[in-house]
Amino acid sequence: MFVDLHMHERTFSKDSFLTLKEIVEIAKEKGLDGVCITDHDDIGIKEYAEQYSRETGFPIFVGYEFYSLQGDILAFGAPKVPSERISAQEFVDYVKSFGGVCIAAHPFRNNNRGLEENLATVKGLDGIEALNGSTLPDACSKAFSYAKRLGIQCTGASDCHVPSKVGVYATWLPETVSTLSPGSRRASAAPPCTRTADMWWSSRRSKKNRKNRKLSTV
Numbered sequence: 061m062f063v064d065l066h067m068h069e070r071t072f073s074k075d076s077f078l079t080l081k082e083i084v085e086i087a088k089e090k091g092l093d094g095v096c097i098t099d100h101d102d103i104g105i106k107e108y109a110e111q112y113s114r115e116t117g118f119p120i121f122v123g124y125e126f127y128s129l130q131g132d133i134l135a136f137g138a139p140k141v142p143s144e145r146i147s148a149q150e151f152v153d154y155v156k157s158f159g160g161v162c163i164a165a166h167p168f169r170n171n172n173r174g175l176e177e178n179l180a181t182v183k184g185l186d187g188i189e190a191l192n193g194s195t196l197p198d199a200c201s202k203a204f205s206y207a208k209r210l211g212i213q214c215t216g217a218s219d220c221h222v223p224s225k226v227g228v229y230a231t232w233l234p235e236t237v238s239t240l241s242p243g244s245r246r247a248s249a250a251p252p253c254t255r256t257a258d259m260w261w262s263s264r265r266s267k268k269n270r271k272n273r274k275l276s277t278v
Contacts, residue, residue, distance in 0.1 A: 061233040063094040064226065066125070066134055066165060067188065072099040073106075076221040080109060080211050083226060084118050085160065090227040094119030094237070096217075098134050101126055120239070125165055126151055128205030130182070131175040132165040134189070148175060152184040163187040163215055168199040179206050191216030193228030 067083060068076035087095050087223065097105055104143070106122040113120040123136035130148040130212065137160025152162045162185050167174035169192070175182060190204035191214070205215045216229035 061093040061236050062091065062230045063096060063119070063121070063233055063237070064092055064218050064220070064230045065096045065163065065215055066098050066219045067095055067226070068099055068125075068219070068221050069097050069105055072102040073103045073221070075100075078220065078223060078226070080105070080112055080120070081097065082223060083220075084112070084116055085183075086223055086226040088118065092227050092230055094121065095137070096121045096123055098123045100124070103139075103141055121237070123252045125162075126162065127173070127176045128175075130178045131167065132173045133175070133185075134163040134165050136161040148178060148182045149184075152182060156184055161186045163189055164203075165189050166192040166203070166219065168197045168202045169195045170199065174199075174203075179210060180211075185212055187215045189217055190214035191229040193218035193220065193225050195219070198249070 064087065068078065069080050069083060070076040071079055071080075083095055083097070095118075097109055099105060101124060103122060103124045109120045109122050116234075121136065123134055124141055126135055126141065127131050127145060128148040128151045129145055133148060133151055135151070135155045138155040138158045140155065146154075155162050164175045164179055164182075164185055164187070165173075166189055167176055167179055179185070179188065180247040188203055188207040188208050188210075191200055204214060215231045217231065218225045220226045220228070
């Protein structure tokens with residue numbers, strides 16, 4: 061199951077130009093099997109996304125991108141966004157209290173919004189976004205190196221705000237994921253905690269034709 065784990069919809073991410081309908085249409089065209097809406101510090105789209113997912117029959121998961129005191133973290137499975145900025149460790153612990161999942165977003169992007177070297181000290185991260193479609197290759201490469209050194213799973217995502225970026229990167233989930241509801245068995249195994257036997261992730265550039273897809277195992 062190929063899922064873009066980091067996407068922004070314009071209703072609650074004011075820097076995005078994408079509607080949910082556009083995200084789903086482009087994702088289908090590019091051969092994705094699901095999308096994750098992760099708006100900035102907001103989970104307001106959840107109810108509409110669940111309704112639209114039922115209407116279209118296309119998996120739409122909702123998390124959020126939280127700006128912690130040390131940098132951005134993607135969260136899945138936590139029902140609320142903290143009312144104020146807190147440390148990365150406090151936030152990870154908060155999400156974990158709901159059985160949720162945390163991914164360090166674009167940790168070395170040159171905008172001071174990533175965890176950077178804090179990756180080595182924050183405990184409980186489930187993944188590191190090694191491939192981010194809105195981040196320079198050198199920064200992605202550094203994130204990949206940190207993930208390998210720390211033994212944390214790599215993920216790939218577009219971080220899209222415009223149509224051309226949808227599905228630029230995606231993450232392969234070896235099992236079909238149907239819900240991210242807190243407390244459910246699937247929530248604890250949701251992206252990116254579902255792991256293959258050898259504990260490796262495959263992140264790759266999406267292509268319209270699956271036969272032409274090139275997998276880069278990370």
